[in-house]
Amino acid sequence: MKTLLPFLAALPLSSFLIHPAAPAPKYAVADIPTALREGANAVVRADDEVVTVKSAGRLVHTVHRVVTVLNDAADNLGRFGVQYDALNSLSYLRGAVYDADGRLLHQLRAAEIHDQGIDDGNGSFMTDVRARFADLRQPQAPYTVEFDYEIVSDNTLFYPSWQPQEAEGVAVQSATLHVITPSALPLRYQERRLPTGAAVDHTTAGSQETYEWTLTNLPAVDEEEAAPPLADLTPSVALAPGTFEVQGHKGSATSWQNLGRWSYELNAGRDVLPPATTAKVTALVSGIADPRIRAQRVYEMLQGSTRYISVQLGLGGWQTFPASSVASNGYGDCKALSNYTVALLNAAGVPACVALVKAGSDEPDIRADFPSTQFNHVIVCVPPAKDSKADTLWLECTSQTESFGYMGSFTGNRHALLLTSEGGKLVATPRYSTAENRQLRRLDLFLDATGSATATARTLRTGQEQDLYAHLLHGLGPVEQKKYITDHLRLPTFTLTKLNLAAAPAGPLPGVVENLALALPGFAPPSGKRVFINPNLLSRLPALPAQVGERQTDLWLDHASLHADTVRLHLPAGFHPETLPAPVQLSTAYGTYASQYATLPDGTIQYIRRLEFKRGHLPKTAYAGYLDFRRKISAADKTAVVLLKTES
Numbered sequence: 001m002k003t004l005l006p007f008l009a010a011l012p013l014s015s016f017l018i019h020p021a022a023p024a025p026k027y028a029v030a031d032i033p034t035a036l037r038e039g040a041n042a043v044v045r046a047d048d049e050v051v052t053v054k055s056a057g058r059l060v061h062t063v064h065r066v067v068t069v070l071n072d073a074a075d076n077l078g079r080f081g082v083q084y085d086a087l088n089s090l091s092y093l094r095g096a097v098y099d100a101d102g103r104l105l106h107q108l109r110a111a112e113i114h115d116q117g118i119d120d121g122n123g124s125f126m127t128d129v130r131a132r133f134a135d136l137r138q139p140q141a142p143y144t145v146e147f148d149y150e151i152v153s154d155n156t157l158f159y160p161s162w163q164p165q166e167a168e169g170v171a172v173q174s175a176t177l178h179v180i181t182p183s184a185l186p187l188r189y190q191e192r193r194l195p196t197g198a199a200v201d202h203t204t205a206g207s208q209e210t211y212e213w214t215l216t217n218l219p220a221v222d223e224e225e226a227a228p229p230l231a232d233l234t235p236s237v238a239l240a241p242g243t244f245e246v247q248g249h250k251g252s253a254t255s256w257q258n259l260g261r262w263s264y265e266l267n268a269g270r271d272v273l274p275p276a277t278t279a280k281v282t283a284l285v286s287g288i289a290d291p292r293i294r295a296q297r298v299y300e301m302l303q304g305s306t307r308y309i310s311v312q313l314g315l316g317g318w319q320t321f322p323a324s325s326v327a328s329n330g331y332g333d334c335k336a337l338s339n340y341t342v343a344l345l346n347a348a349g350v351p352a353c354v355a356l357v358k359a360g361s362d363e364p365d366i367r368a369d370f371p372s373t374q375f376n377h378v379i380v381c382v383p384p385a386k387d388s389k390a391d392t393l394w395l396e397c398t399s400q401t402e403s404f405g406y407m408g409s410f411t412g413n414r415h416a417l418l419l420t421s422e423g424g425k426l427v428a429t430p431r432y433s434t435a436e437n438r439q440l441r442r443l444d445l446f447l448d449a450t451g452s453a454t455a456t457a458r459t460l461r462t463g464q465e466q467d468l469y470a471h472l473l474h475g476l477g478p479v480e481q482k483k484y485i486t487d488h489l490r491l492p493t494f495t496l497t498k499l500n501l502a503a504a505p506a507g508p509l510p511g512v513v514e515n516l517a518l519a520l521p522g523f524a525p526p527s528g529k530r531v532f533i534n535p536n537l538l539s540r541l542p543a544l545p546a547q548v549g550e551r552q553t554d555l556w557l558d559h560a561s562l563h564a565d566t567v568r569l570h571l572p573a574g575f576h577p578e579t580l581p582a583p584v585q586l587s588t589a590y591g592t593y594a595s596q597y598a599t600l601p602d603g604t605i606q607y608i609r610r611l612e613f614k615r616g617h618l619p620k621t622a623y624a625g626y627l628d629f630r631r632k633i634s635a636a637d638k639t640a641v642v643l644l645k646t647e648s
Contacts, residue, residue, distance in 0.1 A: 023103075023104050025098075025101055025102030025103050026098070026102045027045055027066060027068060027098050027102045027144040027146070028100070028101050028102035029068060029070075029100045029101075029102075029142045029144075030101075031102070032045070032068065032173060033173070033217060035217070035219065036171040036173055036217060036219060036220075037070065037171070038219070038220075039169070039219070039220045039222065040070060040169055040170065040171040040219070040220035041069075041070055041071050041073040041074035041169035041170065041220070042067055042068060042069050042070055042074035042077050042169065042170045042171070043067070043068045043070065043170070043171045043172070043173055044065070044066070044067050044164055044165070044170060044171070044172040044173060044174075044175065045066040045067065045068055045144065045173050045174065046064060046065065046066040046173070046174050046175070047063075047064075047065050047066075047164040047172065047174070047175035047176075048063070048064040048065075048174075048175070048176045049061070049062065049063050049064075049160065049162060049176070049177050049178070050062040050063075050177075050178045050179075050180070051159065051160055051177070051178070051179045051180070051239065052179075052180045052181075053156070053179070053180065053181035053182065053185055053187075053241075055182075055185075055245075056156060056185060056241070056243050056244055056245045056250065057154060057156055057244070057245035057246070058152070058153065058154055058156065059152075059153050059156055059159070060150065060151070060152050060153070061150065061151045061153065061160050062148075062149075062150045063147075063148065063149055063150070064146075064147075064148050065080075065146070065147050065148075066144060066145070066146045066147075067144065067145055067170075068142060068143070068144040069137075069138075069141050069142060069143055069144070069145070070141055070142050071141050071142070072141060073169065074141075074169065074170070075137055075141065077145070077170075078097075078135065078136050078137030078138065078143070078145050079133065079134070079135045079136070079137060080093075080095065080133070080134050080136075080145070080147045081131050081132065081133040081134070082131060082132055082149050082151070083118060083129055083130070083131045084129075084130055084131070084132070084151065085128045085129045085130065086128045087153065087154045087155040087246070087247075088151050088152070088153045088154070088155060089151070089152045089153075090132060090149065090150070090151055091149075091150040091151070091152055092148070092149060092150055093108075093113055093132050093134065093147070093148070093149045094108060094147070094148045094149070095107075095108035095134050095136055095145065095146060095147045095148070096108060096136075096145070096146045097136040097138060097143060097144065097145050097146070098143065098144040098145075098146070099138075099143060099144075100142045100143065102144070105138070105143070106136065108134055108136065112134060112135075113132050113133070113134050114132065114133045114134075115130060115131070115132050115133075116130065116131060116133070117129070117130050118130060118131050134147070154246070154247070155246050156241050156244040156245060156246065157241075157244050157246050157251070157253075157318070157373050158373055159239035159240050159241060159372075160239060161236065161237070161238045161239060162175075162177045162213070162236060162237045162239070163231065163234060163235070163236035163237075164215060164218075164235075165218055165221065165234040165235065166230075166231075166234070167230070168220075168221060168222060168223045168230060169220050169221075169222065170220055170221075171218060171219050171220040172215060172216075172217075172218040173216065173217060174214075174215070174216050175214070175215040175216075176212065176213065176214050176215075177211075177212070177213045177237060178210065178211070178212050179210070179211040179212075179239065180208060180209070180210050181208070181209055181211075182207055182208060182209070183204065183207050183208065183209050184207070185241065185242065185243065186209065186242055187209070187211055187239065187241075187242075188239070188240045188241065188242055188253070188254070188370075188372070189211065189237055189238065189239050189240070190237070190238045190367060190369075190370040191213075191236075191237050192232070192235070192236045192237075192238070193232075193233065193234060193235045193236065194213070194215075194235045194237075195215070195218075195235065198213060198214060198215055198235065199213075200212065200213055200237075201213075201214075213237055215235055218234070218235065221233060221234055224551065224552060224553050225544055225545075226555050226556055226557060226623070226626065227553040227554070227555075227556060228553055228554060228556045228617075229364040231364055232364060233553060238367060238370055238372065240253050240370065240371070240372035240373075241253050242254050246318070249262070249266055253371055253372055253373070254371065255371050255423075255424075256371045256417060256423075256424045256425065256426045257422070257423035257424050257425070258371075258423060258424070259371055259372070259373065259417070259424050260356075260417050260418065260419050260420070260423045260424015260425065261422075261423035261424060263318065263356065263419050263424070264419040264420065264421065264423070264424075266318060266319050267319060267320050267335070267339060267354075267419075270319075270320055270321070270322045270323060270339060271322075271323050271339055271340075271342060271343040271346070272322065272323060272324060272343070273323050273324060273327060273343050273344070273347060274324050274327050274328070277327045277344075277347070278347045280301075281298065281301070281344055281347040281348050282347065282348075284297050284298070284301060284348070285297055285298070285348045285349070291349070291350050291382075291385065291388075292390065292393065294345075294348045294349065294350050295345060295348070295350045295352075295382055295393060295395075295404075296404050296405075297348070298341070298344045298345055298348050298350070299341070299395055299404050300404070301344065302337070302340070302341055302344065302397060303399070303400045303401075303402075304400075305330060306326060306330050306331060306332065306337060306340070306400075307330065307331050307400065308331070308332070308333065308334070308337065308398040308399070309331050309332065309333060310333050310334075311332075311333040311335075311336070318335070319335075320332075320333075320335040320336045320338075320339040321333075321335075321336035321339075323336075323339055323340045323343040326339075326340040327340065333398075334377050334378040334379075334397065334398050335354070335378045337397040337398055338354045338355075338378045338379060338380045338395075338397045339354060340397075341380050341395060341397045342354055342380055345380075345382065350382060351382070351383070352380055352381060352382040352383075352395075353380070353381055353383075353418050353419055353420050354378050354379070354380055354381075354418075354419050355378065355379050355380065355381045355394075355416040355417060355418045355419065355427075356375035356377070356378060356416060356417040356419065357375055357376075357377050357378070357379055357411050357414065357415075357416040357417075357429065358374055358375050358376055358377070358414065358415075359376055359377035359410050359411045360376070360410065361409040361410055361467070363414075365413075365414040365415055366414070366415050368415050368426060375417065377411065378397075379394060379395060379396055379397065379407075379411055379416065379429075380394070380395040380397055381393070381394055381395075381416070381418055381427075382394070382395065391430075392427075393405050394406075394407050394411075394429055394430060396410070396411065401470070401474040402510075403509070403510035406509065406510050407429050407430050408432075408463075408464055408467045408510075409464045409467050410467075411429055412429050412430050412431065412432055412464070413429065413430075413431050413432065413558075414428070414429055415427070415428055415429070416428075416429050432463050432464050432560070433560045433615065434560045434561060434562040434612050434613070434614070435562075436462060436463035436464070436509050437462070437463040437464045437465045437559070437560055437561040437562065438460075438461070438462045438463060438465060438561070438562045438563075438564070439459060439460070439461050439465045439561070439562070439563045439564070440459070440460045440461075440564050441457060441458070441459040441460075441538065441539065441563075441564070441565045441566070442457070442458050442565075442566050442568075443455060443456070443457040443458075443537060443538065443565065443566070443567045443568070444456050444457075444567075444568050444570060445533075445535060445537060445567060445568070445569050445570065446570045447523070447524060447531070447533065447569065447570065447571060447572055447575075447643075448572050449572040449573070449574065449575075450525075450526075451522060451523060451524045451525035451526055451531065452519075452520060452521045452522060452523055453520040453523040453524065454497075454517065454518065454519055454520065455517065455518040455520060455537060456498075456515075456516070456517045456518075457514075457515070457516050457517075457518075457537075457538060458513065458514070458515050459513070459514045459515075459516075459538075460504060460511055460512075460513050461511060461512050461513075461514070462504070462507070462509045462510065462511040463509050463510075464559065464561070465561060466504075466510060466511050466512040469501060469512040469514060470510065470512055472484060472485075472501060472512075473501045473502070473503065473512055478499075481499060481501060482496060482499050485499055485514075485516065489518075489538070490540070491518075491520070491537070493520070493521055493522060493523075494518050494519065494520050495518065495519040495521075496516060496517075496518060497517045497518065497519050498515070498516055498517035499514075499515070499516045499517075500514070500515045500516075501513070501514055502515075518537075526645065529644055529645045530578065530642055530643065530644055530645070531575065531642075531643040531645070532640045532641070532642055532643075533569065533640055533641045533643060534637075534638060534639070534640045534641075535567045535569045535605065535607040535641060536565070536567065536607065536609060536637050536638075537567065538565075539563060539565050539609060539611075539637070540634070540637040540638065541611065541630070541633050541634055541637055542634055543627075543630050543631045543633075543634035543635075544626075544627055544630045544631075546627070547623065547624070547627065551620040551621075551623045551624075552620070553620060554617060554618065554619055554620050555616075555617070555618040555619070555620060555622045555623045555626055556617050556618075557590060557613060557614065557615055557616050557617075557618070557626075558615060559613065559615065560612075560613060560614055560615040561612070561613050562610070562611070562612045562613075563609075563610070563611045563612075564608075564609070564610045564611075565607070565608070565609040565610075566606065566607075566608050567606070567607040567608075567609075568600075568604050568605070568606050568607075569604065569605040569606075569607065569641065570604055571603060571604070571605070571643065574645055574646045575643045575644065575645055575646070576603070576643065576644060576646065577599060577605055577641060577642065577643055577644070578642045578643065578644035579641075579642045580597040580598075580599070580605070580641060581595075581597055581636075581639040581640070581641065583595065583596040583597070584596075584632075584636040586629065586632055586633070586636075588625065588629050589614070589616070589618065589622065589625070590613065590614060590616075590622075590625070590626050590629050591611065591612045591613040591614050591629070592610075592611075592612045593609075593610070593611050593612075593629075593632070593633050593636065594608075594609070594610045595607070595608065595609045595610075595636050595637075595639075596608055597641065605641055607641075609637075611633065
């Protein structure tokens with residue numbers, strides 16, 4: 001009988017060890033339904049969230065999220081970050097990444113999680129907000145990332161909201177939301193855009209109530225031109241408390257009045273000014289009867305003596321610095337500066353109140369029919385006197401350059417919550433129309449006999465049309481201004497030889513005047529005896545791409561504006577117009593357009609163009625007409641003047 005001992009002795013020791021089996025593959029790309037992959041850059045494989053309300057002052061939010069990145073366009077989803085602060089503690093953050101076949105590539109290690117403070121970019125230096133970041137991006141897609149985290153919140157003023165499909169080009173395979181709350185603290189919620197059959201499943205067991213929502217197989221959404229915000233297009237559930245408590249301060253969110261009352265009472269008594277400041281204000285407005293002029297003097301005093309910093313320290317996110325502190329230190333966040341402004345106005349005999357608003361040029365308006373904390377900024381409202389026909393006055397208190405009474409695209413055209421002794425009151429901030437949002441341009445184009453040209457242009461922009469240029473004027477230096485303008489001029493060959501930005505003379509609305517000069521070599525080279533020139537040098541509006549497939553969303557035209565151009569084309573000796581384009585007149589539900597040409601007595605050719613866009617929300621069937629309107633504008637903007645060289 002042969003022995004096996006010599007053979008066994010020759011084997012390495014590892015041959016006798018039992019190796020743990022590799023984890024079974026999961027989240028394989030092949031398991032994603034084909035229909036979900038079509039048109040998608042990423043697929044949310046799972047978004048499972050659990051909100052457990054422990055008490056009026058505490059809740060726990062647990063999240064398990066799995067995303068398959070299909071291509072480089074969604075590579076940013078391979079990174080993940082979660083914020084926390086003194087009132088919201090992060091229990092854990094875990095992660096893993098899998099290959100296309102669902103095999104585990106890497107488990108996130110603690111050393112790979114980066115923890116850092118968060119600065120809002122606006123001068124924050126008093127903040128306890130931090131974030132933990134993890135990066136599991138892979139060199140090549142597809143791959144799948146999985147993240148788990150838990151937040152324990154002692155700030156029940158905010159309940160999490162649920163919208164698994166937050167970005168364009170992202171499909172959702174499965175998503176669930178569970179909310180568990182004591183019956184004594186009933187949940188308030190609002191559903192939007194839920195598919196048929198996805199409404200809440202509400203059950204009660206003893207003293208606990210459970211709410212459950214499930215979403216499956218949501219195809220990717222492409223943002224269409226002139227569509228509502230994506231946040232309004234995909235399924236979502238907003239959550240809010242009935243009663244809440246933050247660091248011993250109890251409140252109710254069942255109405256705007258109740259929510260506003262909580263914030264008002266939280267800040268009551270913090271509007272007392274030092275006697276010296278009160279005396280200064282009294283002297284400042286002495287002899288001025290008009291309340292609006294008194295308010296303007298106070299606003300100018302504010303801008304000249306304070307600066308903005310951000311405060312995000314626990315309850316400091318909602319409770320302001322005392323007005324006396326701002327008076328002494330000369331700085332404050334939006335709450336403190338607004339509270340200080342109200343105190344100054346009261347000292348000037350101008351009643352005012354602070355108002356909460358959801359600020360941001362690209363931010364959609366709040367859910368006005370769902371009282372809850374949806375705000376991120378504070379401004380000041382000065383209502384007119386009872387017998388006055390004047391408009392309500394609004395003040396942005398964090399800017400040293402903003403015009404008196406102007407809200408603009410940052411806080412205009414939306415709702416705000418006034419905080420008064422009677423409670424909160426939801427009102428509208430100024431809504432700017434074509435009467436305010438204007439761009440008025442005079443351009444002179446000088447052509448030489450070789451086809452090169454120079455041009456000078458003076459453009460006055462007012463209202464929301466000047467918002468960007470006000471930022472360029474006050475926020476950038478001459479070199480950066482010139483680079484921005486150069487990069488955004490849609491001209492083939494040119495040199496920007498002069499640029500000057502300046503504030504427009506004082507008026508009812510802020511304005512910025514832009515003066516520029518251009519050198520245009522080879523602008524309109526002769527073609528035989530003729531020269532073809534498009535005098536619309538700076539205001540051409542491109543047509544929109546044709547609609548692919550059926551339009552899915554309504555037509556939202558959210559910005560009203562008026563652009564008016566007068567161009568004078570100065571001809572070289574020996575040239576005269578052979579033909580001038582026919583006038584164009586368009587009048588539609590979307591706006592109006594007119595252009596016309598004329599030869600002036602001195603031989604100069606004058607081109608006048610006027611384009612007005614209306615604001616409106618129209619059904620999706622209106623999009624075809626809007627496309628046609630844009631196509632006709634583009635065609636008219638491209639028309640050329642034909643010049644003929646006189647025989648010598």
